[in-house]
Amino acid sequence: MVVLSKPAIEHFSIVNNCKPASFPIIDLSKPDSKSLIVKACEEYGFFKVINHDVPMEFISKLESEAIKFFSSPLSEKEKAGPADPFGYDNKKIGPNGDVGWVEYILVPTNSEFKYHKFASILGVNPENIRDAINDYVSAVKKMTCRILEMLAEGLNIHPSNVFSKLLMDERSDSVLRLNHYPPCPEVDEFSGKNFIGFGEHTDPQIISVLRSNNTSGLQILLKNGHWISVPPDQNSFFINVGDSLQVMTNGRFKSVRHRVLTNSVKSRLSMIYFGGPPLSEKIAPLASLTEGKESLYKEFTWFEYKKSAYKTRLADNRLVLFETV
Numbered sequence: 009m010v011v012l013s014k015p016a017i018e019h020f021s022i023v024n025n026c027k028p029a030s031f032p033i034i035d036l037s038k039p040d041s042k043s044l045i046v047k048a049c050e051e052y053g054f055f056k057v058i059n060h061d062v063p064m065e066f067i068s069k070l071e072s073e074a075i076k077f078f079s080s081p082l083s084e085k086e087k088a089g090p091a092d093p094f095g096y097d098n099k100k101i102g103p104n105g106d107v108g109w110v111e112y113i114l115v116p117t118n119s120e121f122k123y124h125k126f127a128s129i130l131g132v133n134p135e136n137i138r139d140a141i142n143d144y145v146s147a148v149k150k151m152t153c154r155i156l157e158m159l160a161e162g163l164n165i166h167p168s169n170v171f172s173k174l175l176m177d178e179r180s181d182s183v184l185r186l187n188h189y190p191p192c193p194e195v196d197e198f199s200g201k202n203f204i205g206f207g208e209h210t211d212p213q214i215i216s217v218l219r220s221n222n223t224s225g226l227q228i229l230l231k232n233g234h235w236i237s238v239p240p241d242q243n244s245f246f247i248n249v250g251d252s253l254q255v256m257t258n259g260r261f262k263s264v265r266h267r268v269l270t271n272s273v274k275s276r277l278s279m280i281y282f283g284g285p286p287l288s289e290k291i292a293p294l295a296s297l298t299e300g301k302e303s304l305y306k307e308f309t310w311f312e313y314k315k316s317a318y319k320t321r322l323a324d325n326r327l328v329l330f331e332t333v
């Protein structure tokens with residue numbers, strides 16, 4: 009049971025819940041998946057993948073390490089925080105006052121992370137969670153790069169590693185987030201309203217890959233302005249187009265606005281791999297996608313975008329500052 013600490017529950021936003029609706033499901037083993045991925049990125053900025061080849065063993069191992077971590081006493085978990093942005097935090101998201109009914113750890117994936125920050129709470133074997141993270145991230149990264157290559161081929165871009173090479177680079181600024189949403193009382197039994205677990209936002213990176221347990225909560229915003237609930241599926245991955253991919257495709261793909269609502273009875277556990285480029289990488293619309301068209305975004309480095317993102321609130325549109333018109 010997670011004890012309420014500051015901020016108090018009345019500071020959490022409440023939103024109307026909504027119905028599940030259909031969205032693209034891509035079977036990576038099928039020959040037509042390239043064009044379907046392109047269509048999904050254009051129409052939803054979001055899709056689910058099945059037959060992904062990520063070993064279940066790695067997923068289960070990380071899940072059980074995450075459960076162990078989040079089950080430890082708050083005072084112990086707090087030794088790995090506050091998130092700076094890396095480390096543990098509880099209810100506070102980012103540096104600008106956003107809150108949600110969530111606790112999390114955020115870790116970089118490209119360097120020997122300072123596991124000493126966690127060592128005190130991980131007991132005798134802190135290498136367990138580190139190894140679980142490393143195995144999970146390398147398998148998910150491999151699948152993500154495969155998807156990014158299919159995407160480039162589907163768009164007729166040469167060479168087809170334009171996106172995937174940014175994640176493969178040893179300096180790639182990719183991060184892993186483990187989110188735990190404890191059960192949260194409903195606003196009231198009949199209102200159909202829920203508290204916010206993680207407020208609406210788009211992801212700044214190129215692509216994000218989410219896996220959750222079988223507890224609902226994720227919602228995405230459609231182009232028509234309606235929110236839909238995404239039914240949980242612990243055997244699949246959910247892919248989000250990030251702001252940087254929106255820029256590189258000159259707006260052809262849209263980064264998807266998404267949020268997580270709390271569940272009144274079950275805990276939700278999600279792990280998200282955010283695939284980002286090296287900090288010095290220049291992000292701009294690709295020449296092959298801008299021929300004869302105007303470039304909708306100014307060039308920026310990933311460092312500049314990240315710096316600017318950390319000055320914003322979660323729900324802000326972070327790309328407006330980089331639009332040309």
Ligand code: GA4
Nearest residue numbers: 093101102103185211212317318320321322
């Ligand atoms: C959203 C996507 C990732 O979770 C994240 C988040 C980051 C954070 O929690 O530290 C940010 C948020 C995210 C975007 C705007 C800023 C930065 C919180 C926030 C208010 C790790 C990321 O890269 O950007």
